[in-house]
Amino acid sequence: MSPRAQAALEPAATDPARIRNFCIIAHIDHGKSTLADRMLQLTGIVEERAMRAQYLDRMDIERERGITIKSQAVRMPWERDGETYALNMIDTPGHVDFTYEVSRSLAACEGAILLVDAAQGIEAQTLANLYLALENDLEIIPVLNKIDLPAADPDKYAAELANLIGGSPDDVLRVSGKTGAGVDELLDRVVERIPAPKGDASAPARAMIFDSVYDAYRGVVTYVRMVDGKLTPRQRIQMMSTRATHELLEIGVSSPEPAPTKGLGVGEVGYLITGVKDVRQSKVGDTVTDSVKPATEPLAGYTDPKPMVFSGLYPIDASDYPELREALDKLKLSDAALNYEPETSVALGFGFRCGFLGLLHLEIVTERLEREFGLDIITTAPSVVYEVTTEDKKTVTVTNPSEFPTGKIDSVREPMVRAAILAPKDYVGTIMELCQSRRGTLIGMDYLSEDRVEIKYTIPLGEIVFDFFDQLKSRTQGYASLDYEPAGEQESDLVKVDILLQGEQVDAFSAIVHRDKAYAYGVLMTGRLKELIPRQQFEVPVQAAIGARIIARESIRAMRKDVLAKCYGGDITRKRKLLEKQKEGKKRMKMVGRVEVPQEAFIAALSGDTERKDKDK
Numbered sequence: 001m002s003p004r005a006q007a008a009l010e011p012a013a014t015d016p017a018r019i020r021n022f023c024i025i026a027h028i029d030h031g032k033s034t035l036a037d038r039m040l041q042l043t044g045i046v047e048e049r050a051m052r053a054q055y056l057d058r059m060d061i062e063r064e065r066g067i068t069i070k071s072q073a074v075r076m077p078w079e080r081d082g083e084t085y086a087l088n089m090i091d092t093p094g095h096v097d098f099t100y101e102v103s104r105s106l107a108a109c110e111g112a113i114l115l116v117d118a119a120q121g122i123e124a125q126t127l128a129n130l131y132l133a134l135e136n137d138l139e140i141i142p143v144l145n146k147i148d149l150p151a152a153d154p155d156k157y158a159a160e161l162a163n164l165i166g167g168s169p170d171d172v173l174r175v176s177g178k179t180g181a182g183v184d185e186l187l188d189r190v191v192e193r194i195p196a197p198k199g200d201a202s203a204p205a206r207a208m209i210f211d212s213v214y215d216a217y218r219g220v221v222t223y224v225r226m227v228d229g230k231l232t233p234r235q236r237i238q239m240m241s242t243r244a245t246h247e248l249l250e251i252g253v254s255s256p257e258p259a260p261t262k263g264l265g266v267g268e269v270g271y272l273i274t275g276v277k278d279v280r281q282s283k284v285g286d287t288v289t290d291s292v293k294p295a296t297e298p299l300a301g302y303t304d305p306k307p308m309v310f311s312g313l314y315p316i317d318a319s320d321y322p323e324l325r326e327a328l329d330k331l332k333l334s335d336a337a338l339n340y341e342p343e344t345s346v347a348l349g350f351g352f353r354c355g356f357l358g359l360l361h362l363e364i365v366t367e368r369l370e371r372e373f374g375l376d377i378i379t380t381a382p383s384v385v386y387e388v389t390t391e392d393k394k395t396v397t398v399t400n401p402s403e404f405p406t407g408k409i410d411s412v413r414e415p416m417v418r419a420a421i422l423a424p425k426d427y428v429g430t431i432m433e434l435c436q437s438r439r440g441t442l443i444g445m446d447y448l449s450e451d452r453v454e455i456k457y458t459i460p461l462g463e464i465v466f467d468f469f470d471q472l473k474s475r476t477q478g479y480a481s482l483d484y485e486p487a488g489e490q491e492s493d494l495v496k497v498d499i500l501l502q503g504e505q506v507d508a509f510s511a512i513v514h515r516d517k518a519y520a521y522g523v524l525m526t527g528r529l530k531e532l533i534p535r536q537q538f539e540v541p542v543q544a545a546i547g548a549r550i551i552a553r554e555s556i557r558a559m560r561k562d563v564l565a566k567c568y569g570g571d572i573t574r575k576r577k578l579l580e581k582q583k584e585g586k587k588r589m590k591m592v593g594r595v596e597v598p599q600e601a602f603i604a605a606l607s608g609d610t611e612r613k614d615k616d617k
């Protein structure tokens with residue numbers, strides 16, 4: 001590390017006037033991580049030869065997919081007018097599923113760089129993140145990125161940005177994270193514009209936990225923003241929500257590698273290590289204080305993220321069940337938003353019902369299970385949370401269609417979201433058509449500039465969790481962007497559709513759908529299973545039903561499968577081999593009543609993605 005970088009690591013802390021805490025907020029792919037890389041380079045904390053793209057994205061998946069999932073905090077030195085400032089940058093994720101991470105990071109800052117791609121302009125998450133930043137009273141620095149692109153139109157988008165946040169288009173900085181142009185000017189602007197943190201140095205220590213991650217070697221690493229007082233190594237600290245006390249084994253700052261310091265003071269951002277092994281003991285949003293001289297009032301916390309989407313996760317090989325449990329336990333250590341409990345299914349065997357923040361979260365968890373733990377898993381169709389009231393006025397919460405109460409139903413309520421879609425105005429028609437087909441209600445439309453519109457809809461979350469986003473992208477050639485936030489619940493005419501094989505219900509295929517779409521779902525699933533399930537020795541009806549009423553039916557014709565048919569002649573060893581092989585195959589068969597179904601058939605039926613596309617036609 002360069003001497004200058006070293007200097008900034010000293011407990012500069014002592015003087016909050018020389019600290020600036022900021023984050024970069026942007027729509028996905030507008031270049032936050034690339035800009036952060038340039039800042040690391042320009043401030044000299046990462047040496048040229050150690051530099052790699054997306055330096056702060058540590059997880060393999062983050063690097064490969066080019067997205068940021070976990071927030072990161074780094075401290076950088078920056079000189080301005082002969083003074084060295086400590087800039088704490090908190091990198092935030094841009095995807096809707098991770099909004100809760102963004103809001104946590106924002107609460108640890110005094111200012112935000114609002115980064116917009118100079119070839120694309122304002123997108124849905126630009127707005128969503130900007131509103132979050134304004135709610136947190138942050139100073140906003142508007143910046144256009146990627147000015148090196150031939151397609152960049154900075155004048156147009158500077159006007160759009162100025163129009164959105166007020167001020168003059170000339171105040172909008174222009175940078176390129178790729179070439180580094182304008183980045184030093186931006187860092188100067190951070191020092192100038194963003195207020196220094198305020199706090200009471202002599203008060204009992206109070207630090208806000210904004211992230212906690214599990215590290216296989218060091219245990220839980222807790223990221224904090226100091227508000228009042230001071231924390232030093234070996235001090236005993238207390239978590240204000242649980243009153244649990246721990247000894248501070250290490251305290252330091254990331255620059256960007258962890259560097260232990262002699263302590264953290266007012267306004268500083270850094271990490272704590274106490275040796276605990278479970279992120280739940282170091283809860284995000286909690287306040288850390290001194291156990292001997294504790295503060296009386298905790299800092300205002302964050303609300304816990306609530307799982308929005310549920311899905312069953314099953315090992316493809318049933319003997320992997322214990323490993324799956326272990327893997328989920330491990331993931332939970334670093335992902336407090338992940339929920340799971342054991343569940344069994346006729347079709348898929350033993351598995352877990354898991355709660356996720358959204359579809360991307362689900363995808364990332366399954367991908368991590370496959371990659372980091374070498375597990376092959378199948379996920380059931382995602383479901384949202386329904387409140388079902390039966391005729392005798394009992395209300396049950398249903399996260400799995402198979403828990404849907406039988407008997408007379410009084411009403412079903414489903415979660416709604418307020419969706420904001422940004423797109424060029426030519427696509428308004430097709431977007432509205434899609435939203436209407438998903439039972440959306442138009443709230444309104446705003447023109448951000450001459451040709452870009454923000455369209456707002458209330459839509460059932462259950463209609464968004466399937467392939468809404470893919471549909472939106474394909475209908476608009478990728479130009480539309482989407483953001484949504486919870487908007488309460490609504491009573492809807494929802495029914496449970498069951499799929500029956502020879503009269504036996506196959507739980508993994510039950511779905512809760514709107515009555516108008518029940519028939520389409522029934523036809524689709526029965527058709528798909530008919531194709532996938534091999535013929536049996538008797539005819540097998542495949543039916544879709546709402547309660548006792550059959551709404552669709554197919555049948556699998558009978559056939560005697562004689563593997564020895566091809567073996568005329570007397571080669572007994574060959575016959576034996578074939579019979580052995582057939583036995584092997586049978587092991588992977590699931591019995592539904594008398595029907596033998598290869599597990600692959602269930603898996604293929606579940607992973608078919610044509611489902612919603614058919615419906616939208």
Ligand SMILES: Nc1nc2c(ncn2[C@@H]2O[C@H](COP(=O)(O)OP(=O)(O)OP(=O)(O)O)[C@@H](O)[C@H]2O)c(=O)[nH]1
Binds near residue numbers: 145179
């Ligand atoms: N030409 C050009 N391309 C850039 C610039 N900055 C970023 N990019 C490219 O834009 C893409 C997205 O950049 P990232 O830095 O990964 O975007 P991000 O905003 O961090 O994305 P998330 O972490 O997913 O939110 C990458 O392919 C970058 O190489 C720039 O200034 N000029």
